[in-house]
Amino acid sequence: MKKIIVVLLTVLMLAGCVAKVEETPKLVMATECTFQPYEYYDGDEIVGIDVEIAEAIAEKLGMELEIVDIAFDSIIPGVMGEKYDIGMAGMTVTDERKEQVNFSDSYATGVQVVIVTEDSPITSVDDLFEEGNNYVVGTQAGTTGFLYATWDIEDAGLGTVDSYQKTTDAASALLNGKIDCILLDNEPAKAIVKNNTGLKILETEYAVEDYAIAINKANTELTEKINAALAELTADGTIETIINKYIGD
Numbered sequence: 596m597k598k599i600i601v602v603l604l605t606v607l608m609l610a611g612c613v614a615k616v617e618e619t620p621k622l623v624m625a626t627e628c629t630f631q632p633y634e635y636y637d638g639d640e641i642v643g644i645d646v647e648i649a650e651a652i653a654e655k656l657g658m659e660l661e662i663v664d665i666a667f668d669s670i671i672p673g674v675m676g677e678k679y680d681i682g683m684a685g686m687t688v689t690d691e692r693k694e695q696v697n698f699s700d701s702y703a704t705g706v707q708v709v710i711v712t713e714d715s716p717i718t719s720v721d722d723l724f725e726e727g728n729n730y731v732v733g734t735q736a737g738t739t740g741f742l743y744a745t746w747d748i749e750d751a752g753l754g755t756v757d758s759y760q761k762t763t764d765a766a767s768a769l770l771n772g773k774i775d776c777i778l779l780d781n782e783p784a785k786a787i788v789k790n791n792t793g794l795k796i797l798e799t800e801y802a803v804e805d806y807a808i809a810i811n812k813a814n815t816e817l818t819e820k821i822n823a824a825l826a827e828l829t830a831d832g833t834i835e836t837i838i839n840k841y842i843g844d
């Protein structure tokens with residue numbers, strides 16, 4: 596009887612080990628998928644620069660990537676609350692965010708630009724700062740575009756800011772005349788202009804920024820591992836190949 600129990604226990608323990616080994620740990624990435632070419636839907640598949648870079652990182656870490664599409668302004672709170680392992684969403688490194696999360700090394704650059712309708716009276720970024728113009732600036736909620744427009748325009752009494760959860764909703768608002776322009780990152784702005792008729796991007800740039808991956812502050816080990824993976828993927832040209840695949844300049 597004793598022998599049988601020992602054998603049984605051994606079998607159970609072995610089975611437990613095997614089950615554990617087989618389960619690949621998950622790397623859960625929170626993002627917001629109206630941000631072509633970084634993350635967007637191709638049919639019902641989420642694709643883009645961030646998705647492919649995250650997949651390459653997960654592979655290096657021996658992890659399985661799982662993507663969660665949520666509101667942009669929920670990403671950092673979710674990473675802080677350990678609901679998600681990483682936030683990767685063309686996310687700009689800022690001092691305020693650095694107090695909330697760790698950032699990986701930067702893997703891409705973004706430029707804030709302004710989208711207007713083709714017949715818009717707005718011809719340069721400076722028009723937004725002119726007293727009396729009172730333009731309504733559309734932005735995506737929680738983005739740096741929202742912060743700049745709030746600080747530089749609304750708080751200065753020069754106009755107002757309207758926020759949208761999705762960049763595509765901001766585009767509809769602009770086409771419907773609800774807002775006068777959209778302040779947004781350049782590549783998604785180009786995609787919006789390409790995907791709609793009657794819109795254009797002003798030539799003057801608003802701000803230049805660095806994109807990086809947000810990680811929980813306590814998880815320094817993951818930050819280090821991701822930075823090591825990024826360094827390897829940069830050195831072997833993977834990152835460049837992925838970016839060039841989506842950005843054809």
Ligand code: ARG
Binds near residue numbers: 626634738
């Ligand atoms: N770069 C801007 C920021 O970090 C906008 C990012 C929006 N990303 C997105 N996937 N919707 O605030």
